[in-house]
Amino acid sequence: MKIAITGASGLVGQALSESLKKDGHMVLPISRSSGDDIVCWNPEAGTIEKEKLHGCDAIVNLAGEGIAQRWTSEVKRRILDSRIKSTRLIAETAASLEPKPKALINASAIGIYGYKKREAVDEDSSYGTGFLADVCKEWEPQTNAAEDAGIRVAQIRIGIVLSPKGGALAKMITPFKAGVGGPVGNGKQIASWIALDDLVHVFRLAIENDSVSGVINAxxxxxxxxxxxATVLGQVLGRPSLVPAPAIAVKLAFGEMAAETVLSDLEVKSRRLPELGFEFQYPTLPEALKYLLVCG
Structure with missing residues (x-):
């Protein structure tokens, strides 16, 4: 298969690209850089080297400004615009191709359900409130042009991605190794996570299985x-996990972003993955962290 990927240099994009190449697929990065084997684009300007996408079987859209930063009004604008403009450009370009790609796999986030829920949520649950929820509610419909053109579209709503190479886990390792790690706030808030290797296989499932469409909670x-x-991470690293980070300190440091990320309380389940026969390599946190930090 020939698969084009935006955000191919990011944490998820790199891992997905390597997995696909290992199995003999052709991966075509969509990037602001130029080159013979790169599709150059500029989402702000609405330009893309469309001719290089001819013959693609699928397009995976992972583009978007990182959310792990203090949310000023300018940062919020970039977070929203980077997702809206890139996804719209990809969807409209895919719809205009002949032949059209079979699938558009679009990254989204479990933040669409909000950041505090009393009950567990799944793919059938209602949307929540908050900045990230509002972003996702505007983001996902940008794929409509592709769907209207008959292209199979899957929305992968991603939880906290665990990898020592980046993201939340990478930031936690240093303080825990220094013996100053611990829970954040009261520690009662629920974290819905996924190991990077399992996330790659979710994307592979969506790319390669023609029956996969619609929303999937990853x-x-x-x-x-x-x-x-915090307890499991401390045990795996052989370090204590007794030094809490007070919620007020986290809020002062990171503002609104903290409330919707590290302090969010959201139990997300996936109804779709079991229905599709997906099998996790790392279904429990101890299994995931032991592999990622000890065996991986």
Whole structure:
């Protein structure tokens, strides 16, 4: 298969690209850089080297400004615009191709369900409130042009991605190794996570299985409390996990972003993955962290 990927240099994009190439697929990065084997684009200007996408079987859209930063009004604008403009450009370009790609796999986020829920949510649950929820609610419909053109579209709503190479886990390792790690706030908030290797296989499933479309929550089947996460991480690293980070300090440091990320309380389940026969390599947190930090 020939698969074009935006955000191919990011944490998820790199891992997905390597997995696909290993199995003999052709991966075509969509990037602001130029080159013979690169599709050059500029989402702000609405330009893309469309001719290089001819013959693609699928397009995977992972583009978007990182959310792990203090949310000023300018940062919020970039977070939203980077997702809206890139996804719209990809969807409209895919719809205009002949032949059209069979699938558009679009990254989204479990933040669409909000950041505090009393009950567990799944793909059938209602949308929540908050900045990230509002972003996702505007983001996902940007794929409509592709769907209207008969292209199979899957929305992968991603939970907290665990990898020592980047993201939340990478930031936690240093303080825990220094013996100053611990829960954030009261530690009761639920974290819905997924190991990077399992996330790659979710994307592979969506790319390669013609029956996969619609929304899929990419989360492991066993979410944990923040306190349990800290305890397991400390055990795997052989370090204590007794130094809490007060919620007020986290809010002062990161503002609104903290409330909707590290302090969010959201138990997300995936109904679709079991229905599709998906099998997790790392369904529990101890299994995931032991592999990622000890065996991987």
């Amino acid at each position: 989360v492991a089947p066993n979410p944990v409390s923040n306190r349990e996460f």
